Amino acid sequence: MAKKKIRIRAKMKGSVTEVKALMSHPMETGQRKNKKTGEKIPAHFIKEVVCEHKGNKVLVANWGVAISKNPYLSFKFSGASKGDMVKVSWSDNKGESASAEAKIG
């Protein structure tokens, strides 16, 4: 089975939904050198993360190379109910993207 690119945990605490997402991505800064060739490994990083609930953007993150490898992100929002879906999508500087959804528990 392919490694999941985005893992999401969404939980209701009272009226607030807490979302925790873990994304698989190298987040290369472009500063690291290939130890064998001495060449710099090109920058490869997530630029934008969009988190949606019922088609509304609850969070848009603009990221740079200073975000750690395999990024973790957590945020809280209200107005959702248990059973609703939350969607997290990212796009990177190479034009790659990924998206996943999770039910709010």
Added chain:
Amino acid sequence: MKRRSFLKSSVATSVLGVAAGAGLLTPQMVLAAWPKAAFEAKTLDGGMEAALGSSNTIESGEIKIKAPDIAENGAVVPITISTSLPGVDTIAVFIKENPVPIAATYELGSTTQGFISCRVKMGKTSDLIAVVKSGGKLYSAKKMVKVTIGGCGG
């Protein structure tokens, strides 16, 4: 070599086609304005001006930065920024001593709380600065994080 790059590009475009068809690449995402100038600015003020329109901020005790006093691994420094300021539109994170100080900006929806948790890379001991845009004004707080092993690579 040529064949490989030809195949690579054709696979890439077909993947994009499938992704676009599957609704993964919505126009909003592809055309969204990633603040390039901010992510290229090599000074803190430059990054703040490019990302937020100004480097003038009001220091606020209502912004809490949770981060380790000493980061053992500069490549993964967990931070949480929370604020009780009302009507927060944007939270921005800067690492003063990084080659490019801006780490991230977060645009919050109207029902989203002033709370962000993420992990950043710090090249060396530095002030971690959180800027919050609330009611059209910029507020900030900072915390010094000591770094034993730098995390920017090289």
